[in-house]
Amino acid sequence: MAVTQQEIENRLWDAADELRVAMPEAQYSSVVFPLMFWKYLSDTWEHQHQEFLAENQGLDGLSAEEAHEIEYRDYQSFEIPLIYPGTVRERRASWTSILATITQPGLGQRVRASLQAIETANPDKFSRLFGSMTWTSEEVLSGEVLAAVMQAMDRTPKMHEGNMSHDVLGGAYEYLLKRFSDGSGTRAGQFFTPREVVELIIEVLDPKNFESVYDPTCGSGGMLIAAANLLKARGGRSYTLRLRGQEAVPDTAGVARMNLFMHNLTEFQVEIGDTLKDPRFKKPDGSIEQFDVIVANPPYSLKWKPWNNDPRAIGGVAPQSSADWAFVQHMIASMDPRKGRAGVVLPHGALFRGGQEAAIRQRVLDDDLLEAVIGLPANLFYSTTIPTCILVFRAPGTKAPQRKGGVLFIDASKRFTKAKNRNVLTDADIADTLTSYHSAFDVEGNPVGPGGDGGLAARFVPTTEIVANGYDLSISRYIKQVTAETEDLVILIKAYKISRAERQQTEQRMFAVLADAGIEGFDE
Template identity: 85%
Template sequence: MAVTQQEIENRLWDAADELRVAMPEAQYSSVVFPLMFWKYLSDTWEHHHQEFLDENQGLDDLSAEEAREIEYRDYQSFEIPCIYPGTVQERRASWSSILATITQPGLGQRVRACLQAIETANPDKFSRLFGSMTWTSEEVLSSEVLASVMRAMNRTPKMHEGNMSHDVLGGAYEYLLKRFSDGSGTRAGQFFTPREVVELIVELLDPKGFESVYDPTCGSGGMLIASANLLKAHGGRGYTLRLYGQESVPDMAGVARMNLFMHNLTQFQVEVGDTLKEPRFKKPDGSVAKFDVILANPPYSQKWKPWNKDPRAIGGVAPQSTADWAFVQHMIASMNPKNGRAGVVLPHGVLFRGGQEAAIRQRILDDDLLEAVIGLPSNLFYGTTIPTCILVFRAPGTKALERKDGVLFIDASKRITKAKNRNVLTDVDIADVVTAYLSSFDADGEPVDAGREGSLLARLVPTAEIVANGYDLNIGRYIKQAAAEAEDLGTLIDAYNLARAERQATEAHMLQVLASAGIEGFDD
């Protein structure tokens, strides 16, 4: 009988909920996702193993080596090896095998041995897949709690293609990602971009079959998966995309890899490392690799160690206090010169802050790389209520003729639908933004269908006008209605909170510098 989405989601959450006595919700993913993927691999392997046995009953005279060769050639796509080979403890590194020992001491050690054995036996597919696995330590997670989680998860129906589709399995994985983010705030939410924002960016960049898609801060891999899903929804073949991601947190990189596998996407490469410091995707000459589509939701206003003579530093080097424009510079450097396009979500400060950021903005506008600025509502993201914007870039000389030497501004800041913990964009909102982005514009920069029902405020602004405004990209400068409506209480509070947070961060840094110099007493 087919497994329903609701059924698998409920049972997986029941398993996750067993962790409530042991750790905060923000840490659930480090335990639940490795266990879920291990069960998926084990169920899949055992399903194909049974097929092999059923279809080869007349081959009893084969040696063990010959039988193994046939099974792994014709039935299996990965190996589930044995742990503790040659000892009395030898057993298959599978979910069902370890579940049978669940009451015996050392459960966490056996689980860790299984996951490490699977990684080692399948280096091309599963290397470093399961993360650090610190939760397998008795000091972090007791055997009793781990056993409870496994028992609850075992009530989930068999996770193989004969019992549930990859759409159901991938949907369940995303359900857990969202549930963890909804309930745990910043720590988990920083790795999970709300689905509607992801869908909007992907719709704007419109990946095509056989293109390369790259997320330099990929988190849980949602943007890469959404790219394949959109191509499939548009009648293409999502699996033809070549997907690349880099993530600085090893455990989260593992979550992204598992997420991609759960969605039946195998043409991917997810690397671990600081993208600004050590980009993992490079050409033979040492320069960063080039991609057709680059999309990201990087950490906002993150402190960083500025580059020293890095070729990515177009227009200058972003200040140490915020890496926002450094991420943009990396994405621009990574665009395929023939058809590369990039979309990134950032706080509004990138549009108007001065100093080194202003110099970078000037160079990017002078080189005609920025295609669009799209203002989004406040409180869309987990862990922050500030309003954000999407910036869309095109490789040099690849803008459409009518958009050369100009920037399209779209104001979607009023498209707010309130949900439990945050605001959301509806499917209609997304469609209206995409329609505005694809619109034609008259000689005055106004959309030709401005009177259409549901149309957003938008304007194609000549670069010369932006230059006259000191390269300021504040949306209110160019969409006058937006400027007139902007001074409501909510907007003022958002602006105040942003300015206050930036001031506090600056003061904290100043006090740290003073303290390191032996100067005390300024924080009384």
């Protein structure tokens, strides 16, 4: 029987909810995601193992080594090894094997040994996948609570491809990410960017078959997954994308790797490290590796140790008080010179702050690298309530002819719907913003042609005007802000006509009633 999305999500949340007696909701992900992925691996391995046994009943005369070779050559794509081999405690490092021991002392130790054994047996796929696993310690999470979580999660249907599609499985993973983020406050912003913001950036950058997509602050990997999903939705071959990410927090990097696997994306590489201090993706000559599509939602106004003689520092070095433009410089250095494009989410301060940041903006604009500035509503993110913006860059000389020598400004700051904990962009908001982005513009910078401006204030501003404003990119300098709420004249006229007709009908009924009562003259 097919497994519904709602069913798996409810049961996974029931498992997570068992942790409420042991830790704050902000820490649930460090336990639930490793356990969920372990169950997925175990269910998949056991499903393939049963297929191997069913299809090879005549191989009883094979040695254990020969049977192992055939199984892992033709059926399995990873190994679930034994733990404590050669001892009385020997058992397979699988979910069902360890679940059978939950009443015995030392459950956390067995879980840790199993996850470490899987990492060791599959270094190319699962190295350091499960993070620090501090939660396996009895001092952090008691065996009773861990057992309750595992028992609740075991009520989730089998997580193998024969029983559950990767769309359902990946959707459940995303559901938990969002649920944890909704309930855990600012900490969630470290690894989860709201889906609608990710979708908008990916739509703008438009990844193609066989391209590379790179996120230098990848968090849970949502932007990389969104690139693959968009390509697939458009009939492309998402499996051809080369997905690359770097994340400073080891446990979060593990969350990203598990997320990508559960979405059936295997052509990826997620490295651990500080991207500004120690970029892990480099060419053989030591220079920064370059990609077709670069996306990022870096930590805002991060204090950092500025570079000393780094080739990424075009236009200068960002100040110690804020690494915003340092992330931009890294992304520019990472753009493929033929068709590289980048989209980054930043706070509005990056648009107008002076000093070293102004010098970097000047270089970026003089080199005609900035294509668009899209103003977003306030309170979209889990980590901050401030309004943010998306900056879109193109590799030198690769802008479309009509976009050269200027910057497109779009004000989408008023387009949102209030939700429980934050504002959200609707599908219509995203569509209208994309309409504005793809619009043509007249000589005065105003949108023209089919679709117009998508109902948003937008203007293409020549670089000369920005230079005259001291390289200030504040959206309000180039798009006049409306001081009072205004309504479309056509809508007002339509509403007036409806009200007038209703009033006339009411008057006619009243006059008829009065006439029946012998009272006349009111309709003159």
